[in-house]
Amino acid sequence: MDWRKIGVTAGLLAAGVLALSGIGPAAAQGLIPAAPAATYDGLKVVMCGTSGPLPVRDRAKACVAIQAGGDLYLVDVGPESTENLQAWRMPVAEAKAVFLTHLHSDHIGEVGEFNMQSWVAGRPAPLVLVGPPGTEHVAAGFNEAYSQDHVFRNAHHEHGAVKLPIAAGLLKPQVVQPPAAGTAVVWRKDGLTVTAIVVHHNPVTPAYAYRFDYKGRAVVVSGDTIKWPPLAIASKGADVLIHEAQNAAMTAQMVQGLKLLGNPRMASVMADTVSYHTTPVEAADIARAAGVKRLVLYHLTQAGLPFYNPEAFTRGMNDGGPLDWRLSKDGMTIELPAMSPEIRFGQF
DSSP states (O other): OOHHHHHHHHHHHHHHHHHHTTOOHHHHHTTSOOOOOTTOOEEEEEEEEOBOSSOBTTBOSSEEEEEETTEEEEEOOOTTHHHHHHHTTOOGGGEEEEEOSOOOHHHHTTHHHHHHHHHHTTOOSOEEEEESTTHHHHHHHHHHHTHHHHHHHHHHHOBTTBOOOGGGGSEEEEEOOOOTTSEEEEEEETTEEEEEEEEEETTEEEEEEEEEEETTEEEEEOOSOSOOHHHHHHTTTOSEEEEEEOOHHHHHHHHHHHHHTTOHHHHHHHHHHGGGSOOHHHHHHHHHHHTOSEEEEEEETTTTSTTOOHHHHTTTTTTTSOOOEEEOOTTEEEEEETTOOOOEEEEO
């Protein structure tokens, strides 16, 4: 059991003690993040991981949570993101599916942990793992790796009214073959339609973006890709485009620094990355071509490094014309009420 997560539960109990002791809710508010409103209907997006593969303080690896009505879906589950979801009291037991954009480690590293934690929290059915060919191996691998953990937790905690059926704790793969047309509907349930969109992240192929449509609202999550005009076409009419961004000039500076430090291997690896990512300026071009209402940049690979600052990272984004854009942070929320033009940004 993760004792940091137990600490979150202890905080909830402490708040109850504070309330019984006469300490008002305003004081307790600082201890406990607000729970998502149960009556909200629409799409709600939570940025649960916004960094690239390098370690960055206060940023988990790639993960976007999307609530549609009362159900929870994730796009990728990078390392550290599950802790964020639990600390923010997200309804992890309501998770229905995880959509993998591709199979790089910073996008799949915590699939097993999220699957286990949402099962223990009360998820009543297997978690569907949707993704490109190879997803079946990811699911089988995590199922095997956690198999004894599931047995032990079932033996220890299933008693009385508490049930932890091992079958409900499994990952169930749904492999998406590359659609000939470039897009394909891969999920349709309770008013939510999810469309996989082929993007270009070669040699990682296939790689997908995902579009979520629910009650007149739409969000697209790019995953990793170069500037890819078909993504703009598939994003037409969306309210929000959440697009990866890597600053090529900053990456070049990092490459030179690694060479000067005598690390040619990592300099070479870092230099390679510019060939399959999108710059902030290019992401802005895609957003304008798509005509989306808002652009949010995530998967910020230089965030937190010594020479990073938002102004330098986003320089030139406004040169192509008007565009409402912003950089994401872990805990950013985006609410899109059903059948409404409203877009509300917030922060956990």
